[in-house]
Amino acid sequence: MAEVNWSRTDLIDEADEVVAHQTKQQKEKLKDSNGVLIEEIKENRVKITKVIVDKQGQEEIGKKEGTYITLSVPTLNIDDDIGFKQLEAAFMKYLNDIHKGITLGEDDKVLVIGLGNKTITPDAVGPFAIDSMQIEQLDHPNEHLIMYAPGVTGQTGFETSDFVHALTEKIKPALVIVIDALATRGSDRLCKTIQITNTGIHPGSGVGNQRAEISKEVLGVPVTAIGIPTVVDATVIIADAVEKVFRSIAAKIHEKDKPSRKLSVTSWQPDPNERIDFSVLKPIFGEWSTWSQNDRLQLFQEVLSSHPERLIVTPKEVDIWINKYSYLISSGLFKWVNKTAK
Incomplete structure (x- = not known):
């Protein structure tokens, strides 16, 4: 059959061109191209895939230039406290890795945006993470963090990127972090993976409802996207x-x-x-x-x-998964900001 990219996925390590690197021939092709660097390691039960794409690699595999990191625990379940602790430790480590060139001055702000529709559970990881961060902010105030959940275009009538752009213009943050639900092309990846990238995000792209891009090119400040795959195409x-x-x-x-x-x-x-x-x-x-x-x-x-x-x-226990990831992301971001701020 002819190769057709039918599958919907937001995960870099599920892209056809990256999946193909697993064969010896394709590994050599990517290595020789000098445009794509793929590193795979395992820490405890967490499988880490780090993909670095430069300008040449962007043309080679059709993915935006930047760094993509996926953290997966294939055996994770909702009662697996040890698995979640290992995943949170890896999340903290690779937050530092992807932001290693960023330090927060005394007056610098980090704008955290929770994308998604709070009334639709599989899409609510962004707003729920903001709720969790707001609770943490009340208990342990952090002057560097500003958080907001703008809703979705279908609720507000405005492009989400317009809200984020307006906030960025007003606040002038040193960094924007966007949290969103993602689509996967593997049922075994559902709610068992975190993706971190510094390339920004196209809200809704994984389910065929692509909205305006949120990225450094659009906002003028670095943008980090954090995503959790919560849905998969029925096929x-x-x-x-x-x-x-x-x-x-x-x-x-x-x-x-x-x-x-x-x-x-x-x-x-x-x-x-x-x-x-x-x-x-x-x-x-x-x-x-x-x-x-x-x-x-x-x-x-x-x-x-x-x-x-x-x-x-989506998984039948998606509400539990969303709550767990909301807390994990909230906790990880507070710890990272506290560690990074001068």
């Missing part, structure tokens, strides 16, 4: 489910004659990291069962693109 869920079904059936076909399989006394599940030959499924399901997961995803996108209702999916 991604379908593709993931089909992939798991095919993987399970193919693995069972390969395992059926092994003695160890007959000795199993519990429900057997295939190793998710094991390489499985899907060709055994061709006589059962046909040619499409041997396609890559991305090709099947494109098929679903093409078939369902004319459907009158394009569904966006």
Whole structure:
């Protein structure tokens, strides 16, 4: 099938060009281009992907020049206090990393903007983070921080970027930090990742409702965007489910004659990291069962693109996730500002 970028994602490490670097050939191509630097490390359970794109790299992969950092805990769940502590520690560390050229003078201000619709839970991480910061501000006042949640264009009738631009003109902050919900193209990334970037943000771009850009080029001051992926296109869920079904059936076909399989006394599940030959499924399901997961995803996108209702999916415990991330971001920003201010 022809390569078509159907998937909606705001995460740099899910962009087709960056995902492709995982192959040896593409790694060499990106390395030789000298326009994209990709660093992947793991600290405790947190997987960190740092992507630095320069002007040449911007043309190479179609992503804006700047630094992108994603922090992921694939095994995170809502009751995982240790996982959240490790994620917060990484968040603090890479806030320092992405702002290493910024110091706050005695009178410098940091304007924190919480984007999103507070009445729609998956989109409310920005406003909820502002609420959490305002509570913290009452208990432990910080004169460097100014926070505001402008709502969305559908509520106010004004472009969100116009509000932010007006505040920036009035306050003249040394830094603008924007918090927003993001879209992902992987269901296993939902509410388990934080992305930090100094390239600014296009509100609504991940769900096809792109508004005016909020960036240094527009505001005239450095802009850092912090995002949490809270939604995924329904077709991604379908593709993931089909992939798991095919993987399970193919693995069972390969395992059926092994003695160890007959000795199993519990429900057997295939190793998710094991390489499985899907060709055994061709006589059962046909040619499409041997396609890559991305090709099947494109098929679903093409078939369902004319459907009158394009569904966006979010976890059922999204309200709990939003509250936890609101506190994590609020706590991290207060600690970072206190540490950075002279």
